[in-house]
Amino acid sequence: MSANKNADGGWKSFIWNSEKKEFLGRTGCSWFKIFIFYVIFYGCLAGIFIGTIQAMLMTLSNFKPTYQDRVAPPGLSHFPRPDKAEISYSIKEESYKPYVDHIKKFLKAYDPENQIDTTKFDDCGEQLKTYTDRGPLESDEGVRKACRFDRAWLKDCAGIEKKDEDFGFKEGKPCLIVKLNRIVNFRPRPPSSNDSIPEPAHPNVQPNLIPIHCTNKREEDAEHLGPIEYFGLGPGFPLQYYPYYGKLLHPNYLQPLVAVKFHNITRGYEMRIECKVYGENIYYNEKDRYQGRFDIKITINS
Known part of the structure; x- marks a missing residue:
């Protein structure tokens, strides 16, 4: 105790x-x-x-990235953008409806009624022009205006008229809506010559335009891919929509679009298609299939 x-x-x-x-x-x-x-x-x-x-x-800026040396300019995106980059459907509405809805949702921002405000948007014209300089990033000019882009310019792939409201999916002539990804203060430079561009893409080369060209990925697929048509302000991306000033200074910015319509893909055949943009400061990386290009599989079943 x-x-x-x-x-x-x-x-x-x-x-x-x-x-x-x-x-x-x-x-x-x-x-x-x-x-x-x-x-x-x-x-x-x-x-x-x-x-x-x-x-x-x-050392940091609110408007401009301090270091951009590791940014790979630029990525190329498409809509619809399904999983595994594969579009497969039959000529039935319930089969292709998700793709159509995806495109419609994306193009909503390009409706004319959403670009009426003259304090936010400018008419940059339908003719190809050089870059639209809106002053340096580090300035007191505040929020910059954005160039209007009317979805009607996409014509057969605009999804406005009754005949193209399904973006060609119903008739087996699907459209892809293509855009270059945004990079702050990036000015894409058109190719200086045709030497580095495949001969089939030469007709798409125009002044003040970053040309795009789509073709079959595999040689054996050539006979299964019919004509390809491009809609927009040209077969590529107009320079007047660049540079992009970032989310703070360019909150209403609309990227220029190109619609690519495939007129005659063989039914029941898995068609692999590659689209590339060409420019002096546009590069490609085999490890990144969306850097300056993309490839996609399209299968249209009966």
């Missing part, structure tokens, strides 16, 4: 020693000194951390 009492007394004495006025083995003065030490210590650490963050923020 006495041993237990001594043990209990030792444990209680460690918690609070009334004779020495110690709590957990330290006096109030000792605890105060430790508290002040750690306040100063962690205060210094917090100050160093905040200082380094502030120094880093001083």
Whole structure:
């Protein structure tokens, strides 16, 4: 019994020693000194951390990325964009309806009624022009206007008229809506000559245009792919829609579009198609199938 009492007394004495006025083995003065030490210590650490963050923020801009050397310009996207880049359907509405709905949702922003506000949008014309310079990124000009792009320019692939409201899917002549991905302050440069462009793509080369060309991916598929037609302000992307100034300065920006219509894909055949854009500062990477190009499989069943 006495041993237990001594043990209990030792444990209680460690918690609070009334004779020495110690709590957990330290006096109030000792605890105060430790508290002040750690306040100063962690205060210094917090100050160093905040200082380094502030120094880093001083090197960053709200409008322009400080480093763009690892950005691979530019990506090429298409709509509809199904999983695994495969479009497969039969000539039944329930089969192709998801693709049609996807395109309609994307093109909603290109409706004329959404581009009426003259404080947000400019008419940049239907003729091909050079870049639209809206001042430097770091300036006090504020939010910049965006060029209007009327979806009616996509003609047979606009989805406006009754005859093309299904974007050609119903008649087995599907459309793809193609765009270049946005990169802040990027100015795509048209090819300076036709030397680096395949001969079939030469007709698409025009001044002030980044040309696009679609063809069969595999040589053996050539006989299964019929004529291809391009709709927009040309068979490519007009320069007057560049550069893009970023989300803060260009919140209403609309990318120029190109509609690609495939007129005669053999029914029941898995057609693999590749589309590429051509320019002096547009590159390709075999590891990234959407850098400057894309390939897609289209199968139209009876």
